[in-house]
Amino acid sequence: MLTRGSILACASQIFARHYPQVCMKSTAVNDLDKTQTPVSASCSDYDNCLPFSKIPGPRGLPWFGKWLEYKLDYSKVHRRDKILKKLQSEYGDIVKETIAGRHIVHLFHPDYIKLVYESEGKYPVVPPILESVAMYRQNNDLTPGLGNSNGEVWYKLRAAVQYILLRPRKAMDFLPGQNKVAADFMDKLDGLIAENGEVPDLNHWILRWGLESAANNCFDIRMGYFKTKEGLQLGDKIIQANSDVFDLATKLYFSLPVYRIIPTPSLKKLFDQEDFINGEACKYLDDALERYKKAVESGTLTEDRFLFLTHMLQSEQVSDKDLRTIILSILTDTLSTTSQILLNNLYNLATNPEKQEIAAEESRSLLSSSGELTSAAFNSSTYIRACIKESFRLHPVGLDILRLSPCNLAIGGYQVPEGSYLCLNNYVHSLDPKVIPNAEAYIPERWLRESDRDKINPYLLTPFSLGTRMCVGRRFAEQELVLMLAKILTRYRLEWHYGKMHQRFRMLLIPDQEVKVKFIRREA
Numbered sequence: 001m002l003t004r005g006s007i008l009a010c011a012s013q014i015f016a017r018h019y020p021q022v023c024m025k026s027t028a029v030n031d032l033d034k035t036q037t038p039v040s041a042s043c044s045d046y047d048n049c050l051p052f053s054k055i056p057g058p059r060g061l062p063w064f065g066k067w068l069e070y071k072l073d074y075s076k077v078h079r080r081d082k083i084l085k086k087l088q089s090e091y092g093d094i095v096k097e098t099i100a101g102r103h104i105v106h107l108f109h110p111d112y113i114k115l116v117y118e119s120e121g122k123y124p125v126v127p128p129i130l131e132s133v134a135m136y137r138q139n140n141d142l143t144p145g146l147g148n149s150n151g152e153v154w155y156k157l158r159a160a161v162q163y164i165l166l167r168p169r170k171a172m173d174f175l176p177g178q179n180k181v182a183a184d185f186m187d188k189l190d191g192l193i194a195e196n197g198e199v200p201d202l203n204h205w206i207l208r209w210g211l212e213s214a215a216n217n218c219f220d221i222r223m224g225y226f227k228t229k230e231g232l233q234l235g236d237k238i239i240q241a242n243s244d245v246f247d248l249a250t251k252l253y254f255s256l257p258v259y260r261i262i263p264t265p266s267l268k269k270l271f272d273q274e275d276f277i278n279g280e281a282c283k284y285l286d287d288a289l290e291r292y293k294k295a296v297e298s299g300t301l302t303e304d305r306f307l308f309l310t311h312m313l314q315s316e317q318v319s320d321k322d323l324r325t326i327i328l329s330i331l332t333d334t335l336s337t338t339s340q341i342l343l344n345n346l347y348n349l350a351t352n353p354e355k356q357e358i359a360a361e362e363s364r365s366l367l368s369s370s371g372e373l374t375s376a377a378f379n380s381s382t383y384i385r386a387c388i389k390e391s392f393r394l395h396p397v398g399l400d401i402l403r404l405s406p407c408n409l410a411i412g413g414y415q416v417p418e419g420s421y422l423c424l425n426n427y428v429h430s431l432d433p434k435v436i437p438n439a440e441a442y443i444p445e446r447w448l449r450e451s452d453r454d455k456i457n458p459y460l461l462t463p464f465s466l467g468t469r470m471c472v473g474r475r476f477a478e479q480e481l482v483l484m485l486a487k488i489l490t491r492y493r494l495e496w497h498y499g500k501m502h503q504r505f506r507m508l509l510i511p512d513q514e515v516k517v518k519f520i521r522r523e524a
C-alpha cells in the first residue's frame, strides 16, 4: 500500500503546501435575531430554575421510559415526526423523553435553540448521530471521523476538511466534475422514462446518481454506478449496505443498550455492512492514491484533478486513518442526504406547478448552451435556492440537531445540566403555524423577499445547522441540488398524480414511498 510519505514526496514537487486559514468564528447569532416571539428562553439564575427532574414529558417506567412503547409497536419509530409533534402539543416547548436510560431533552422553540448555539464555545459537543457506527470504528482501529469527534481532535480535523469542502471558491472547483456526472445522468434518465411518464424505481436511480457524483468528488474517477452492469451491481450493494446501516442503527437506538456490552445480532449485522462499505472505500482510495502517484511521477497531474486527495495529503493535521474515515463519510453521506432531498424537491415542484414554472424559467437562464452550470450561474440562482429551502422546511433530511449541553443551561425555567443530551427540533417548529404563517403551504417566495424573510426567526430553518459545526458538505449539497434541479426542470415538466408524500424516520428521514413523478419533455 502506498504511504502518505511516498506520495507527499512526489506531490510536494508540484504543489506549494497550503495551510488552511480556517474561519472557526461562529455565525453571528446575535445579528441574526431580528424577529421575536416573546418566549422566556431562560431564567436569569440557574439555581432559581426548576430542577431537571421537573422538565415535563411522558411518564414511563423508571429508566426504561418510552422504550416499551417503541418495543411493542416499532412502527412508531418510523413515524417519529408525528410523535415529536405530539410531545410538543402535550407538554410544551421543552420536553424530556426517556428511552432506555437515555434522557433526551427536546427543544421545540427557535429561541431555545438560539440559546444553545449562543452558549457553544470553540468546540460544540455532539453525541455521535449513529452510536453503533462510532462503535464499529472504535472496534476496528479506525478514527471516529468528524461527526463523532469532539474537542481539539475534532477542531484540527475540521480545519483541514472545511478548507477544501466549505470554502465557496474551493468547493466550486468540483463543479466541472459534478456537471459531467449530472449530464450523464440526464442522458440515462431519458431512457428510463416509461410510457406513462414515470421512472420506475426513481428513488434508486437518484441514489445511484448521488453515489457516482460522490465517488467522482473523492477519487477523481467514474465508477459507472448508473451506466455499466458491473457498476450498477457494485453501486447497488453499497447503497443497500448503507441503507441497512441506517435501519439497524435506528433499531439499536430504540433498543435496550445491551449491544454496548455484548455484540447482539443487530450490531453484528451492522458491523458486517460497515465492513463491506469500508472495504470498498479503502479499495477505491488505494486505487486513487496509485493513480495520483503515477500522475505526479509522470508530470501529468493537473490542478483540476484529485482536488480532494491533493489537499488532504498535504494537510499535516490529517492522518492516514483520518483520511480513510473522511473518504468513507463523503462517499456515503450523499446517499442519506443530498439524494433524498433531491427527491423531496422533485415532489414539491411536481405538486406546485405554478412555482415549478418560475423555477423552470430561472433554470433556463442558469445553464450554459452546453447545459452546464457555472459558478457565476450558481451564485446568481435565487428562486431555485428558495425552492430548496422551502423543501427543507416541509421535508427535511433530519428532524433535529444533536448536542451535549456545553454548560449548565437555564432553558424555559428549567435546569439543563452540562452534558445533557439535547435535540434541537427544527422540524416541529418549522411546521408550527404559531411560528411561521401558512406553515403547511409550499411558498418559496417567503425566502426571497427581504420583508418576508425578516419575519422568519433565523433559528427556524437550519437544515445544515449553524456555527462552527455546521455541515461540512453543505456547499457540495447546494451545488449539486441547484445543478440537478436546473437540468431536470429545463428538460422536463413534472407532474404528480398521487396522494400526499410522507417521510419515514430512520435516524434521518427518507421518502416513505416511490417518488412517482411524471416527467413530460418540454419543447426544445
Ligand code: HEM
Pocket: 126, 146, 147, 148, 158, 329, 330, 333, 334, 337, 338, 341, 397, 398, 401, 402, 463, 464, 465, 466, 468, 469, 470, 471, 472, 473, 474, 476, 477
Ligand atoms: C442536503 C444535504 C445535507 C444536509 C441537510 C446535511 C445536514 C447536516 C447536519 C444538520 C449536520 C450536523 C451539524 C451539527 O451538528 O451542528 C451535518 C454534519 C455533517 N455533514 Fe452534512 N448534510 C448534508 C450533506 C452532506 C454531505 C453531502 C456531506 C459529505 C460531503 C456531509 C458531511 C457532513 C459531515 C462530515 C458532518 C459532521 C461535521 C462536524 O461534526 O464537524 N453532509 N450535516
